[in-house]
Amino acid sequence: MIDISFEVNGRKVSPNNMGNAIEAAMLSSIKDSVSQSVGSIRCAEHGQKPKIKAKGRSIDSLSLEVTGCCDALIEQVKKKIT
Ligand SMILES: [Zn+2]
Known part of the structure; x- marks a missing residue:
């Protein structure tokens, strides 16, 4: 399962705790x-999974931030999601 978190207008939210x-x-x-x-992406060198953060001022203007163990992994993920 992908590691994804959401931050809307500075507040951490998740699909499970939205009212x-x-x-x-x-x-x-x-x-x-x-x-x-x-x-299914994992770093070929470090075996790590990327972390994604969907962040924005409102829920319909979220942009995705990618973090990971190294730039190669981050680039690989960015190619897929942008
Ligand atoms: Zn790596």
Whole structure:
């Protein structure tokens, strides 16, 4: 499972703790699409999985930040999700 977290307007949220069902569904669909595109990626050198953070001022303007063990992994993930 992909490691993804969400931060909306400076507040950490997750599909499970959104009070609003529509917003929860939006987060879930982002999570699903990111999982599908990068879920199987691991660093060839370090065996690590990337971490994704979806961050933005509002839930419909989230951009994805990628972190990982090294630049090669981050580049590989960015190619998939952008
Ligand atoms: Zn690495």
